[in-house]
Amino acid sequence: MTTYLLTGARPLGGDPTDVLVADGVVAALGADARRAGAQVVEADGLVLLPGLVDLHTHLREPGREDAETVESGTRAAALGGFTAVHAMANTTPTQDTAGVVEQVWRLGRDAGWCDVHPVGAVTVGLEGERLAELSAMARSAAAVRVFSDDGKCVHDPVVMRRALEYVKAFDGVVAQHAQEPRLTEGAQMHEGVVSAELGLTGWPAVAEEAVVARDVLLAEHVGSRLHVLHLSTAGSVDIVRWAKARGIAVTAEATPHHLALTDDLVRGYDPRFKVNPPLRTAEDVEAVRQGLADGTIDVVGTDHAPHPREDKDCEWGAAAFGMTGLETALSVVQEVMVDTGRLTWADVARVMSTAPAHIGRLTGQGRPIAVGEPANLTLVDPAARRVVVPEEQATASVNSPFAGRELPGRVVATFLRGRATVLDGALVEGTHR
Amino acid sequence: MRHLLSAADLDLGEAVLVLDTAAQMAATQAREIKKLPTLRGRTVVNLFFEDSTRTRISFETAAKRLSADVINFSAKGSSVSKGESLKDTALTLQAMGADAVVIRHQASGAPHTLAHAGWTHGAVVNAGDGMHQHPTQALLDAYTLRRHLVGDGGRADATGRDLAGVHVAIVGDVLHSRVARSNVQLLRTLGARVTLVAPPTLVPVGVHAWPAEVSYDLDDVLATGPDAVMMLRVQRERMSSAGGGFFPSPLEYTRGYGLDARRLALLPDHAVVLHPGPMNRGLEISADAADSPRAVIVEQVANGVAVRMAVLYLLLAGGDTTRGRDEGTSRAGDGQERTDVRTDETRVHA
Ligand SMILES: [Zn+2]
Numbered sequence: 001m002t003t004y005l006l007t008g009a010r011p012l013g014g015d016p017t018d019v020l021v022a023d024g025v026v027a028a029l030g031a032d033a034r035r036a037g038a039q040v041v042e043a044d045g046l047v048l049l050p051g052l053v054d055l056h057t058h059l060r061e062p063g064r065e066d067a068e069t070v071e072s073g074t075r076a077a078a079l080g081g082f083t084a085v086h087a088m089a090n091t092t093p094t095q096d097t098a099g100v101v102e103q104v105w106r107l108g109r110d111a112g113w114c115d116v117h118p119v120g121a122v123t124v125g126l127e128g129e130r131l132a133e134l135s136a137m138a139r140s141a142a143a144v145r146v147f148s149d150d151g152k153c154v155h156d157p158v159v160m161r162r163a164l165e166y167v168k169a170f171d172g173v174v175a176q177h178a179q180e181p182r183l184t185e186g187a188q189m190h191e192g193v194v195s196a197e198l199g200l201t202g203w204p205a206v207a208e209e210a211v212v213a214r215d216v217l218l219a220e221h222v223g224s225r226l227h228v229l230h231l232s233t234a235g236s237v238d239i240v241r242w243a244k245a246r247g248i249a250v251t252a253e254a255t256p257h258h259l260a261l262t263d264d265l266v267r268g269y270d271p272r273f274k275v276n277p278p279l280r281t282a283e284d285v286e287a288v289r290q291g292l293a294d295g296t297i298d299v300v301g302t303d304h305a306p307h308p309r310e311d312k313d314c315e316w317g318a319a320a321f322g323m324t325g326l327e328t329a330l331s332v333v334q335e336v337m338v339d340t341g342r343l344t345w346a347d348v349a350r351v352m353s354t355a356p357a358h359i360g361r362l363t364g365q366g367r368p369i370a371v372g373e374p375a376n377l378t379l380v381d382p383a384a385r386r387v388v389v390p391e392e393q394a395t396a397s398v399n400s401p402f403a404g405r406e407l408p409g410r411v412v413a414t415f416l417r418g419r420a421t422v423l424d425g426a427l428v429e430g431t432h433r
Numbered sequence: 434m435r436h437l438l439s440a441a442d443l444d445l446g447e448a449v450l451v452l453d454t455a456a457q458m459a460a461t462q463a464r465e466i467k468k469l470p471t472l473r474g475r476t477v478v479n480l481f482f483e484d485s486t487r488t489r490i491s492f493e494t495a496a497k498r499l500s501a502d503v504i505n506f507s508a509k510g511s512s513v514s515k516g517e518s519l520k521d522t523a524l525t526l527q528a529m530g531a532d533a534v535v536i537r538h539q540a541s542g543a544p545h546t547l548a549h550a551g552w553t554h555g556a557v558v559n560a561g562d563g564m565h566q567h568p569t570q571a572l573l574d575a576y577t578l579r580r581h582l583v584g585d586g587g588r589a590d591a592t593g594r595d596l597a598g599v600h601v602a603i604v605g606d607v608l609h610s611r612v613a614r615s616n617v618q619l620l621r622t623l624g625a626r627v628t629l630v631a632p633p634t635l636v637p638v639g640v641h642a643w644p645a646e647v648s649y650d651l652d653d654v655l656a657t658g659p660d661a662v663m664m665l666r667v668q669r670e671r672m673s674s675a676g677g678g679f680f681p682s683p684l685e686y687t688r689g690y691g692l693d694a695r696r697l698a699l700l701p702d703h704a705v706v707l708h709p710g711p712m713n714r715g716l717e718i719s720a721d722a723a724d725s726p727r728a729v730i731v732e733q734v735a736n737g738v739a740v741r742m743a744v745l746y747l748l749l750a751g752g753d754t755t756r757g758r759d760e761g762t763s764r765a766g767d768g769q770e771r772t773d774v775r776t777d778e779t780r781v782h783a
Contacts, residue, residue, distance in 0.1 A: 196639030
């Protein structure tokens with residue numbers, strides 16, 4: 001395995017140092033790192049982060065290989081600086097059995113661009129009625145710890161209660177897509193001033209907040225841990241803040257798009273901005289940013305949701321919900337949180353690596369940058385600027401809401417257990433199989 | 434004016450120009466030979482994804498009276514669950530050389546997408562999209578209001594005038610109504626004052642940003658003496674649980690918000706009653722009210738043709754000197770110098 005010497009890198013944005021990556025681990029730091037024979041990666045001015053961990057990726061395989069495959073999605077992940085992704089369960093067939101989660105896990109291992117941890121469905125077929133065989137998935141080779149019906153809400157309170165209780169047996173977590181179904185029938189966008197003008201059926205904030213409130217109370221009642229996906233409203237942030245103050249074991253996620261974009265964008269009826277939960281108001285965006293800054297929100301998850309062209313190249317009402325995000329997430333976080341002084345790079349390491357790894361109970365990810373630790377690393381150039389061109393991304397889909405936008409920051413290199421998956425901003429082909 | 438997608442596309446000058454042009458069109462319609470050569474050689478496609486015989490016939494009549502070739506394309510019943518068919522249909526129409534596409538679609542924003550996705554080069558006229566907009570309906574309503582409230586029922590010349598000082602009550606299912614949305618915007622542009630009247634369940638969240646007042650009490654509003662009452666169609670199925678459960682029963686709705694003889698009598702003498710049709714007699718409007726002399730509902734239909742003639746004329750011939758087409762000899766063409774041609778490319782995607 002190639003040995004790499006990263007010269008002048010700034011771990012977590014701190015003082016520059018040399019970092020030696022050898023035999024899959026961080027072998028040395030500082031003066032000790034200078035060693036003959038290592039391939040030098042010029043990292044002057046670059047920020048070194050622990051490899052990013054996404055708790056919320058839709059890889060679409062099996063079933064929608066026209067949108068994404070494990071191969072294409074994990075290539076995108078590596079380019080985005082990720083060394084581990086959690087693959088959501090809404091595949092076809094659903095990831096609701098040990099067999100399917102093991103299949104996805106193997107596809108990830110064979111692709112080799114990053115670790116793929118399948119998320120298990122909470123209920124059979126995401127139908128919200130019967131618990132899937134959660135224990136079998138937990139004990140499979142995929143060792144599932146995160147369970148979610150994402151895309152759909154576990155709306156039945158009894159089913160949700162049982163799921164929260166049941167996963168305690170293997171230290172699992174239920175990741176809720178909070179959406180009260182009756183309040184969101186036919187919903188097309190955030191309900192408010194813009195929906196009133198555009199004549200699109202509204203997705204009210206309360207439909208999310210009511211479920212978040214119920215679930216934190218259920219989690220408290222049964223003493224389980226709960227993870228709330230994609231918080232999108234100011235009210236949800238308040239509820240999670242309240243729950244944490246009360247000692248409830250809840251963690252929460254913000255997506256890059258809910259940190260950066262508002263429902264005003266829907267005025268052009270461009271389906272690239274159609275997502276679930278929907279883009280909200282500027283006040284909601286500010287509350288989500290504040291929640292991420294003050295620790296109420298624990299992680300940034302991409303909710304990378306690729307769709308084939310024809311599902312977005314149509315009128316708003318017929319278009320699919322979702323946006324790609326793996327290759328823009330870090331840049332968006334830099335733009336709205338780091339460059340504005342609301343998060344440090346150490347905070348970015350926490351919300352995009354350490355905390356998601358901890359919630360997913362991953363052992364080799366989200367570790368400190370220290371001698372002997374697994375070399376899952378991401379090197380980012382914060383001074384770079386780039387224009388997002390979806391057609392040039394590795395994801396198989398082009399539904400990026402940031403298309404044409406200039407964003408700061410560029411992932412220069414990604415290391416997965418010491419092996420470079422990305423160097424000079426490009427995938428390193430052919431070394432990993 | 435490149436397209437007509439929303440009543441908000443029109444500024445005051447443009448809106449008045451459409452009304453004035455419609456008046457000129459209406460004058461030609463009183464002649465024995467109604468047909469004008471203005472749009473000879475042009476093709477207008479009526480692309481209807483949703484049934485509306487009335488609106489389609491109105492546009493068809495308007496286009497034919499301007500001598501345009503008309504193609505009626507009914508896409509209802511075809512596989513429109515996927516939007517692809519809008520794109521494919523648009524590409525087909527483009528290949529046929531449509532100069533204008535008049536589109537009715539159940540999805541809000543479909544005309545906007547058609548106009549901006551590069552699928553067609555023709556002018557796009559929104560003939561009603563979902564709950565969003567129906568700008569030619571608002572224009573024909575404004576034309577009708579101006580004729581009665583400013584032009585004394587046709588006895589005085591209303592040319593160049595707007596609706597400043599006119600008070601219009603719009604009553605009914607505002608939430609689901611593209612007619613209401615278009616009218617609020619256009620009436621405001623023309624200087625009128627609008628009061629929306631509906632049960633709270635049928636008023637959209639976010640209405641506070643609209644340039645209109647909102648009342649839940651029809652009798653209160655009628656007591657203020659509005660110059661016009663515009664009744665909106667209410668679909669009976671809205672009361673059912675599956676339909677959203679917006680009101681308890683048709684009877685309760687009618688009691689609160691129906692226009693009947695008693696309420697009609699509350700109006701000032703000069704006030705008129707409008708309805709975009711088709712009416713649910715006995716639900717939002719009683720037969721007494723619908724057939725009363727104050728009701729200008731039948732006239733709205735005739736005015737719809739004149740207004741649509743004006744819109745097609747202005748989009749395809751008016752102010753357009755670059756295409757070098759024969760603009761014919763229509764009176765409407767005389768002396769119409771359009772210096773304020775706006776494009777609709779105002780919505781920038783950030
Ligand atoms: Zn979700």
